[in-house]
Amino acid sequence: MNNPVPHGGQPEDSPALRQLYADFESNHLNPLWTQISGLMPRHPKPHAVPHVWKWATLYPLAQQSGELVPVGRGGERRAIGLANPGLGGEAYVSPTLWCAIQYLGAHETAPEHRHSQNAFRFVVEGEGVWTVVNGDPVRMSRGDFLITPGWCFHGHQNVRDAPMAWIDGLDIPFSYTNDVGFFELGPDELSDKTTPDFSRSERLWCHPGLRPLSGLQNTIASPVGAYRWEHTDRALSEQLHLEDEGYPGTVAPGHAAVRYTNPTTGGDVMPTIRAEFHRLRPGVSTATRRDVGTRVFQVFEGRGGVVMGGTTHALEKGDIFVVPSWVPWSLQAESQFDLFHFSDAPIMERLHFDRTSIEDRK
Amino acid sequence: MNNPVPHGGQPEDSPALRQLYADFESNHLNPLWTQISGLMPRHPKPHAVPHVWKWATLYPLAQQSGELVPVGRGGERRAIGLANPGLGGEAYVSPTLWCAIQYLGAHETAPEHRHSQNAFRFVVEGEGVWTVVNGDPVRMSRGDFLITPGWCFHGHQNVRDAPMAWIDGLDIPFSYTNDVGFFELGPDELSDKTTPDFSRSERLWCHPGLRPLSGLQNTIASPVGAYRWEHTDRALSEQLHLEDEGYPGTVAPGHAAVRYTNPTTGGDVMPTIRAEFHRLRPGVSTATRRDVGTRVFQVFEGRGGVVMGGTTHALEKGDIFVVPSWVPWSLQAESQFDLFHFSDAPIMERLHFDRTSIEDRK
Amino acid sequence: MNNPVPHGGQPEDSPALRQLYADFESNHLNPLWTQISGLMPRHPKPHAVPHVWKWATLYPLAQQSGELVPVGRGGERRAIGLANPGLGGEAYVSPTLWCAIQYLGAHETAPEHRHSQNAFRFVVEGEGVWTVVNGDPVRMSRGDFLITPGWCFHGHQNVRDAPMAWIDGLDIPFSYTNDVGFFELGPDELSDKTTPDFSRSERLWCHPGLRPLSGLQNTIASPVGAYRWEHTDRALSEQLHLEDEGYPGTVAPGHAAVRYTNPTTGGDVMPTIRAEFHRLRPGVSTATRRDVGTRVFQVFEGRGGVVMGGTTHALEKGDIFVVPSWVPWSLQAESQFDLFHFSDAPIMERLHFDRTSIEDRK
Amino acid sequence: MNNPVPHGGQPEDSPALRQLYADFESNHLNPLWTQISGLMPRHPKPHAVPHVWKWATLYPLAQQSGELVPVGRGGERRAIGLANPGLGGEAYVSPTLWCAIQYLGAHETAPEHRHSQNAFRFVVEGEGVWTVVNGDPVRMSRGDFLITPGWCFHGHQNVRDAPMAWIDGLDIPFSYTNDVGFFELGPDELSDKTTPDFSRSERLWCHPGLRPLSGLQNTIASPVGAYRWEHTDRALSEQLHLEDEGYPGTVAPGHAAVRYTNPTTGGDVMPTIRAEFHRLRPGVSTATRRDVGTRVFQVFEGRGGVVMGGTTHALEKGDIFVVPSWVPWSLQAESQFDLFHFSDAPIMERLHFDRTSIEDRK
Structure with a gap:
């Protein structure tokens, strides 16, 4: 403008x-x-640009932060935000979304607070941290997707002798631009320092198709604190097996995918953020598409690439990339290619701005 | 009248x-x-009466039927309906619901058909039968809850040398009275005679909180063919463990309960039938309550009783009882007491006739 | 059976x-x-039969009732139910619905009560009666459609020197069969004997597209006590004018129709009963169709006929007919033909039993 | 930041x-x-500031624009956006909303186009313009509220010898920031140059509580093109009369208010914009409140003031003011005080960021 x-x-x-x-x-x-x-404009012309952040760069910088920057009350979190090169240096991966690498050293604690902003964590490697959400300690392990919906108190502790890093996703830019955020400090000490294998939320809610009678009120965000890798991996494998057996299940040939949902509604886990996991067979590429809104991916395992706006970027484990609104994109798998994905699609759909264009394959 | x-x-x-x-x-x-x-009337005065059918009576009569009555095209099913003594001999457990014991001899097959009526099966004992729902073979084992929503083709086969019995629940009386039912014969042969451990519906849908991207359209009835005992049992145990640890989870002290749900909506499995499973600790009794609509229970395991309209009935494994509309009732557990439950609550709630009165405990 | x-x-x-x-x-x-x-059965085979009740018969019998039968506490209403010849003499126009002619003599009062059953009134002729719904007096005049949703107190008074008759529609058979009904007597005297031109509900709610900020909670049934003939007539006329001008608006050529709705949701006025008004141009006949559920019509003005199950019935002002489930039917207009219509379609749709088959026109 | x-x-x-x-x-x-x-931040700290634009300033500048600036293809509209002083000169009344005065000279035409952005017009004075929305000409007169939901073609023509001005409200800032907008030119000539008193949308939809059977599909935005002053005025008067008679109706003592709604759902007229009309009796002041999101008002008639963040601003006919997120505000009426109001509340509510704090009155 x-x-x-x-x-x-x-x-x-x-x-x-x-x-x-x-x-x-x-x-x-x-x-x-x-x-x-x-x-x-005739169609969305985002200031945000397609960009890839390499894990090989991110992780060492996070490690150095671990040495130089304390974690504690005030700074609150040792989180390093991805700043889209088109957005003037702000820590915005897009106009709506925040994505950061967070790093917690051996035996460190990040104190409790809460905020209107919705948050999740995804663990590409490591273990040893428990995040305590509204008093419920949730183990964080490789492949797990964990949520902290708006206005839930939360803090983290690392109980091991080794540091751990993961990615955070939030709607901070949306909240900041639109002036919707509230923030409140919690207790300095974690409210529960135990380290159970499974959170109480999982013990109540993670039985497929079963809903506790003590939880019949629908909730704005999912009551499930953690979506475990074991389940995600099995769900994807089964879709590909079904495809091999000649049955429907995959979203496209060679392309398995699941969406993380709120079991009280079947809808997205939080009101502003959608999260999914995708698996491509070696050699598969997805149809080129454009979507209104922001799409972010992190490579969980495997090698491949993404074409954004006509440019191909090679991708390895841990790499994170953003597809701004209406930029054409497709994925290409060299090996089996596993990607965690999140987006602002619930914002677009709830306000009826969602639109998608998928290119015909020749 | x-x-x-x-x-x-x-x-x-x-x-x-x-x-x-x-x-x-x-x-x-x-x-x-x-x-x-x-x-x-001032309050519902049902013609249906509280009644208990003893498994010790039902099962031998089903066995004799197995000897005397063929199963096949025409009669379609060897199912013996529970006829509420207040309803003039009709095979209605209540004005809305049908409940039957179905019996399939060694190596017998019940041919495929479909109907508007919604159906489920619950297995109190035995194994060896696969029900084929829209071409998807679903194993039936002890403790499993299986659904056949309206207008899905379905047939059954027993692949073992021993007979098997289970209970069926449907909305036949509602459909018959209100003239809503359609019925269509399917192929004489089962459409799929394989006997996989898990149905394709489970392989796609039974990963807690995960929804396949190929299944983003909400469905009127649950897409899940089978809710396995292993999950139900664990969900109930966890609620009681949480209670022991001092956390919420049970629906009342000593009373764990889950509802079977449609994962695309979080709501009931079918538009007319609600299904739940309840577990009481030994010695627990539930508050006396009245509900608009019909409630049916089958004892899965344990000993106890039900008080209906002031009369106590002792209950053992397999016994089935019905609580007609607005009759006061409470459960009493001698041992750990596990009960499968179904009702017409979705009808009452969708039409806003639901009402419940719970008696204060002294 | x-x-x-x-x-x-x-x-x-x-x-x-x-x-x-x-x-x-x-x-x-x-x-x-x-x-x-x-x-x-293969398709619904209703015990209810197609039937026409002639106003020329109904009205004189109502008049005689006015002479012989008191109206007051105990009998509550001088209402004569239409008893479908297929339903054994019960006052059921169908398995779900009740339809009656109600008659109130000069200066008579029907005392207040309330019940779970949903009720409406439609006035084919006359005036002078006010129905008092939850303390709000509602004028009843020719062409008006008036509702008394479940559990609202209501009574009626005739303030004129002449008697008045109208039709009542309720879900009494559904409530009775399924044991959902509660009933409570109100005060012997009407709670408000004033006779305003417009009810308070209309003054708050009947401004097109405008919702009072004091009424932002959605309600199970419409908050509107009366839908006035003046608005219905104009809405139908406009649809036909739009058709004349070459624009969409009618539901089929020569066939204007409106549905009475709950302005808080846009849906049906009550959870169990749908109400509409239809106007056909002279010479128009509607496509033959079958529907799951009961359809009832009363001729408001004009001459024509209905074909039900292949039999044609001539119709005049005030005549009432019922189309049972899945019976083929079509309307035929000689003159401009105005018909009030109600059905149990909300029951069928909410429970997903609705199905319609429309015959291709040659 | x-x-x-x-x-x-x-x-x-x-x-x-x-x-x-x-x-x-x-x-x-x-x-x-x-x-x-x-x-x-601990609570929203908007960059936008409370501000009042005086009609006495706006209108003459619009007039001068009418002399100096052509209206036609390219510039598309002679609209002058209100630029919140806290937002760096952008034509944003807030981070989400656009508000402009639009001016059309005698016999001028603004050509047709369409865009994703949702738009409305409100007329504080004047007449003579018809806006053509998807081919349906809609008269614009004093007190009318008119909508152009996203992706509807629209143009305007002034058929009189005098100019006319009105205000436009859109979600342009939200669309621009979040990259959701599409834009398409329409025909150079208006698609319908007739000037009917009532649009076809009104003739189909503006009959209170009645829905055309040709319009049973719910729509994302209201199908009603114009909400007429005559209805708004009567609705507000009736609320105050009901209050005088001792009945509920007003939203607070001396404070009548209506919301413009989509009759297919009872909800807001468009997915991102809420519109209401408020009337205060002389001497009434509203409780001080804070809301998440933007509130904009235009004085339609009367004298009074608004207190925003502790500062009082005197208000006259046509004045427009904005209350940014979480700024405390209250209205004060000297005379009868009529105000048109719009906000981004649907965005906040659909994403569950809405929050309101109302100060206790002493």
């Missing part, structure tokens, strides 16, 4: 016009006709 | 009144004022 | 079989295989 | 830390710990 290019239908320059524009400015007004093509 | 008792506000008998009533009858009319107290 | 005709797949008669059947009966059991073709 | 103030828990400055921060920057990373207090 900087330097709006004048275009058809513009008034001729004149002293009177300049005075009018000056009067607009001094009265806090701004005309549409000089800027409509920028403000209301 | 037979013999409506005249009451206050009635006209005086006269030849003119008798002529009027005769004219009503010959013109297919019937006045409200003579029958309102029967038609519109 | 009486005299279930034995059919294919039946066991051969034998003393053992007779003993088995006797044991079934004494143990309150009833086998499926002898009755499945009756209980679960 | 500029100049994030370092706070507790920050690392000590060192060459290594500076190198780390430089490495962050060159790798498109940005740490949370230096900026969390700005990004995630």
Whole structure:
């Protein structure tokens, strides 16, 4: 919107016009006709750009932060946000979403707080940390997807002798831009320091198709604290086995995928963030598509690439990439290719701005 | 409604009144004022009565049927319906619900058909039968809850040398009374005679909190063919363990319970039938309550009793009882007491006729 | 279901079989295989039959009731129910619905009560009565549709020197069969004897597209007490004018129709009853269709006919007819033909038993 | 977020830390710990500020634009956006909403186009313009509220000899920031130049509580093109009359209010914008409240004031003011005080960020 290019239908320059524009400015007004093509483009023209952050770069920087930066009250978290190169240096992976690598050293604790922003964590490697969500300690292990919905107290502790890193996803940019966020400090000490194998939320809720009678009220966000890798892996494997046996199950040939859901509604885990896991067979590539909204992926395992806006990026374990709104993209698998995925699709769908265009395969 | 008792506000008998009533009858009319107290009672006064059917009676009669009655096209199923003593001999466990014991001899097959009526099966003992639902063979084993939603083709085969019995629940009375049922014969041969450990529906859907991307459309009934005992048992145990540890989870002290749900919505498995499983610790009794609608239970394991309308009935494994609308009831556990439960609660709730009254404990 | 005709797949008669059947009966059991073709027909085979009640018959019988039968506490209402000839004399127009002509003499009052059953009134002629619903007096005039949702107190008073008759529709058969009804007497005197032109419910709610901020909670039934003929007539006229001008609006050529709705949801006025008004241009006939569930019509104005199950019935003002489940039907207009319509479609749709078949026109 | 103030828990400055921060920057990373207090404040701290735009200023500037600026293809609309003084000069009344005065000279036409952005118009004075929405000409008159939901073609024509101005409201800032907008030019000529008193949408939909059978599918936005002042005024008057008579109806004493709704759902007219009309009796002031999200008002008639963040602003007819997120506000009426109101509440509610705090009155 900087330097709006004048275009058809513009008034001729004149002293009177300049005075009018000056009067607009001094009265806090701004005309549409000089800027409509920028403000209301033919299709989304995001400032955010496609970008890949390499795990091989991220992890060492997180390690150095572990040495130089304390974790504790005030800074709250040792989290390093991915700053989309198109967004002026802000720690925004897109206009709506935040994605960060968080690092917790051996025996460190991140104190409890809560906020309106919805948060999740995904663990690409490591173990030893428990996140305590509303007093319920949740083990974090490789492949697990863990949620901290808005306004739940939460803190983390690392009980091992080795550090651990994971990625965080939140709706911080959306909350900041639209002025919706509240924040509250919790107790300095973790409210529960035990380290059970399974959280109480899982023990109540993670029995397929079964709902506790003590939990019949639907909840805005999923009551499930952790979605374990063991289940995700098996679900994906079964889809591919079904395909091998000639039955439906995969979302496209050679492409298995699951969405993490709120069992009280069958819908997305949180009101602003969708999360999924995708597995491609070696050699498979997905149809090129464009979507309204932001899509973020992290490679969990395997080698492959992503084509974004016509440019191919090679990908390895841990690499994170963002596809801004309406940028064409497709995935390509060299080996079996496992990717964790999140997006702001619930925002787009609830406000009916969602739109997708899928390119015909030749 | 037979013999409506005249009451206050009635006209005086006269030849003119008798002529009027005769004219009503010959013109297919019937006045409200003579029958309102029967038609519109102060609270539900069901014709159905509380009743217990003993497994020790049911099972031998089913066995004899196995010897005397063929199963096959025409009769379709060797199912013996529970006929509520208040409902004139019809095979109605209540005005809305059907409950039957079905029996399949060694190596017998029940042919495929489909109908508007929603159906489920619950297995109190035995194994060896596969039900094939829309071409998907589903193993039936002790403790499993299996559904056949309206208009799904289904047949059964027993692959063992021993017979097997289970209970069926359907909305046949509701469908019959309200004239909503369609019925269609399927192929004479089962569409799939394989006997896999897990149905394809389970392989796609029974990963807690995970939804296949190939199944994002919500479905009227659950896409899950079988809810396995292993999961039900574990869910109930965890609730009781949580209670022991001082955390919420049970629905009342000593009373664990789960509802079987449609994972695409979090709601009931089928539009007309709710199904749950309850476990009471030894010595626990539930609060006396009244509910609008029909409640049916089958004892799965343990000893105890039910008080219905002030009368106590002792219960053992396999026994089935019905609580008609607005009859007060409570359960009493001698041993650990496991009960399968189903009801017409979705009908009552969707039409907003549901009402419950729970008696205060002294 | 009486005299279930034995059919294919039946066991051969034998003393053992007779003993088995006797044991079934004494143990309150009833086998499926002898009755499945009756209980679960290929398509709905209603006991209710198509029938027309002539206003020319109904009204004089209501008048005679006015002379012979008091209205007051006990009998509660001078309402004469239409008894479907197929339903054994019960005052059921169908298995789900009740329809009656109610008659209130000059200066008579029907006392207040409330019940779970949902009720409406439609006025084919006359005026002078106010129905008081939860303390809000609602004028009843020709062409008006008025609702009394379940559990609202209501009574009626006629303030004129002439009697007035109208039709009542309720879900009494459904409530009675399924044991869901509660009933409570209200004050003997009407709670508000004023006779305003418009009810308070209309003054709050009947401004198109506008919702009072004091009424933001959605309600199970419509908060609108009266839907006035003036609005219905204009809505239908506009649809036909739009058709004349070449624009969409009618539901079929020459066929205007509106549904009465709950403005808090856009859905049906009550959870069990749908109400509509239809207008056909002279000479128009509707496509022959079958629907699951009951359809009832009353002619409001004009001459025409209905074909039900292949038989044509001539119709005049005030005539009421019922189309039982799955009976083919179509309307035929001689003059402009105005019909009020109600059905149990919300029951069928909420329980997903709805099905419609429309015959192709040649 | 500029100049994030370092706070507790920050690392000590060192060459290594500076190198780390430089490495962050060159790798498109940005740490949370230096900026969390700005990004995630204790409560919303909007950059937008409370502001009042005076109609006495707006209208003359619009008039001058009418002389100097053509309206036509390219600039598309002679609309002058209100630029919140806290938002850097952008034509954003808030981070989510756009509000502009639009001016159309005698016999001018604004050409047709469509866009994803949802739009409405509200007319504080004047007449003579028809807006053509998807081919349906809609008269614009004083007090009318008119909608153009996302992706509907629309253009305007002024058929009189005098100019006309009105306000436009859209979700342009939200669409621009989040990259969701599409835009398409329509025909150069208006698709329908007739000037009917009522749009076809009104003729189909504006009959209270009645829904055309040709319109049974729910729509994302309201199918109603215009909400007429005559209905709004009457609805508000009736609420105050009911209050005078001792009945509920107003939202608070002396405060009548209606929400414009989508009759197919009872919900907001469009997925991102809520619109209401409020009327205060002379002397009434509203409780001070804070809301998450943006609230905009235009005075339609009367004199009064608004207190925002403790500062009182006097208000006259046509004045427009904005209340940013979480700023405390209350209205004060000197005369009868009529205000049109719109907000982004549907965004906040659908994403579950809505929160309101109402101050207790002493």
